[in-house]
Amino acid sequence: MKALRPFTINGEEIELALDTRDTLLELLRDRAGLTGSKEGCGNGNCGACTVLVDGAPVNACIMLAVEAVGRKIVTIEGVAANGKLDRVQQALIDLGGTQCGYCTPGVVLSATALLERNPNPTEIEIRHALAGNLCRCTGYDKIVEAVVAAAARVGA
Amino acid sequence: MNEFDYTAPATVEEAVAQLGTGARVLAGGTDLIVQMREGRRQVGHVVDLKRIAELTEVASTPDGGVAIGAALNVTALSAHPAMAAYPALVESGRMIGSYQIQNRASIGGNVCNAAPSADAVPALICLGARAVVAGPGGRRDEPVEALFAGPGRTTLGPRDVLVSLRLPPAAKRSAAAYLRFTPRREMDIAVAGVGAWLRLDERGAVAEARLTLAAVGPTPIRAAQAERLLIGEKPSAKLVAEAAALAARDARPISDTRGSAEYRRELVKTLAARAVAACCARLGNPLETA
Ligand SMILES: Cc1cc2nc3c(=O)[nH]c(=O)nc-3n(C[C@H](O)[C@H](O)[C@H](O)COP(=O)(O)OP(=O)(O)OC[C@H]3O[C@@H](n4cnc5c(N)ncnc54)[C@H](O)[C@@H]3O)c2cc1C
Secondary structure: OEEEEEEEEOOEEEEEEEEOOOEHHHHHHHHOOOOOOOOOOOOOOOOOOEEEEOOEEEEHHHOEHHHHOOOEEEOHHHOOEOOEOOHHHHHHHHOOOOOOOOOHHHHHHHHHHHHHHOOOOOHHHHHHHOOOOOOOOOOOHHHHHHHHHHHHOOOO | OOOOEEEOOOOHHHHHHHOOOOEEEEOOOOOHHHHHHOOOOOOOEEEEOOOOHHHHOEEEOOOOOEEEEOOOEHHHHHHOHHHHHOHHHHHHHOOOOOHHHHOOOEHHHHHHHOOOOOOOHHHHHHOOOEEEEEEOOEEEEEEHHHHEEEOOEEOOOOOOEEEEEEEOOOOOOEEEEEEEEOOOOOOOOOOEEEEEEEEEOOOOOEEEEEEEEEOOOOOOEEOHHHHHHHOOOOOOHHHHHHHHHHHHHHOOOOOEOOEOHHHHHHHHHHHHHHHHHHHHHHOOOOOOOO
16 A cells, blocks of 8 residues: 655655555665665665665665654765765775775765764774675775775865 | 555554564564565564564663663664673674664564574573563563574464563673674674573682573574583683583584584584683683693
């Protein structure tokens, strides 16, 4: 059964037609038209669907959309402010931390949440925070280097 | 997924009243939603527990212990100051999947999903956790280890809700540890796991011991012979090695793609010795290694 329900996505309040069966990822991609979040494995392993719910990274593919009613959702579309890339995005470009790009939205959100709770992470902490974001291209080193660089660019 | 109703009751009593044929409670969904999406579980009514205050908090109990809300996510649980007294459980919770998973996954879900490899279960059993369960007949409380009936099966009835996991206060001169073996360092499922808990007497001899084996039987296994061997003795590397060999005999592993039964038994021996040694180190009595 479909019904209009209120969501807060990237700071905007919006009513969306919700089917109880929708995952949060389906709501974002198919009902809100925000296709930056990707579906990889569909079972919580790969992290391509990572979004922030009340600031915490979650796998949108294994969360029901109805669970997110009334909570603050941030997707990759909400990261750059006024067309200016955020420091994690910029560092990933500068240091070659992205290739095919499929995992990148999830990586950006996991790294952003990490820097939010821990502005000076060690390399181990970065690798740990990104353990749930699989990348088949980069071999991870450049992603980790980019997050190290982004942490050093506070306020940039 | 098939069509289902969704409700998010505000109290345990409402949740119990809403449960019935075809209904299933939802905590973090990191097991349930995966199973529903893969068609492994048909659910007609999802009862979300996360609006119930009692299920999403850590409360102190009159005996000085804690009651962990069954649906509280592992990230919030680990950050709670009262959990500093139970490092083995916090460490176990933080082995579950990634940050994304831990921001959703609950200890109650880990117990009720009843995977033999569930990482939080050995520490709960070793710490003497009791499960507070609400059902149509009211509330009861039972040892966590009594909840397991087989892989994926608990003794809970279809209208029972696990409310909280109660830990007694951490006893003086006691310590616990949980270790698992996974081929990958992160995001992997235990091939074998061992939890240990020791309480020493004033002389430094073992007064009480608990060893719990995971992923080497249909349900978690208490290694009773090993526990008996340790009691009354001062821990030494030799004694711990003997106890670990007995623990391996209590394992009832199967062979599957993750490892053969023989390999799992070897793992239990190694992990049991290390888990007991970790308890000794936590107690300030590191074992001398031969
Ligand atoms: C990518 C990934 C990695 C994982 N890695 C690990 C790992 O390393 N170690 C590990 O142990 N597990 C792992 N898991 C499994 C899972 O995350 C854990 O078992 C988790 O603790 C389940 O908690 P949940 O709150 O998500 O449970 P849910 O999925 O909400 O529920 C699980 C089951 O328990 C029932 N249930 C939940 N709460 C209650 C309650 N209060 N009363 C009665 N029944 C209840 C539900 O109906 C359901 O059948 C992983 C899962 C994924 C997707």
